[in-house]
Structures are given as C-alpha cells and as structure tokens.
Amino acid sequence: MTICIFCEIINKRYESSIIYEDDLSIGFMTLEPVNPGHVLLMPKAHYEDIFVAPQDEISRLIPIANSIALSLKKIFQPPKIGMVTASIVVPHAHWHITPIYSPEDITCRAEFEGTMQAASRSELNAIAKNIREVMLSV
C-alpha cells in the first residue's frame, strides 16, 4: 500500500505547521505554497477526494474554512481568498485555501508544471502561529 503523506502528518509521523485540529479534521500549512498563507484543510479520515467522502464530514469543514479564510484576509489583505480541491498530488481529500493576487494563483498550473517552491519550516511555523492567533478573534 502506498503511504499517504497527509495520513502520516495526521498521525504525527511527519512534521507540519498545524493551524487547526479537532477529532475529525486538521488544517496545516502546505510545504509548497502558492502564496504565503496557503493552507490545506481536510478530514482526518482518508478518502481519495472530497467527492467520495461522507458529505457530513465535508460539510463540517465549511465553518472552519470560513474562519481560516477570514484570518488570511485579515493577515495578508489580498484582493481575494481562493479555495479549491483537486487532490492531484496527494489522493487524500483536501481543500487548498490561499490568498490570491492573480487568477493564476488559484489554478493548478504550477503543480502540473512542477514549479512549486518549498517554504522553510520556520517561515511556515511563523505564519501558522499568526493564523492560529487570528482565528481566535474572527
């Protein structure tokens, strides 16, 4: 069986910069952000994508996504916040939530072209801490 990197993160076998966690869901900074503040939000249970996951598990993510989006808006003040699901690289249901500054930011072009660039753990941890703090106030 192929190892799922998100399940490894959920089970704390891989380091991540967590911004939100409860019994059923988790949000953390992606390693290769489109822009600073690029978050992944997902159910902890492994489903191949959002569309085959139980809809109650996906629905409960909406208010969490809203809180993350409002926090990103407050911190980064981008023109828009985008949210997309595709499960292209990691087949574990998840949403990307990110500040967007141009239409290219919300496409998967960089992912398909392999031009995503990794951020440093210290940068991701600092942004995650900021988001966690702001999420408490929005």
Ligand SMILES: [Zn+2]
């Ligand atoms: Zn998984």
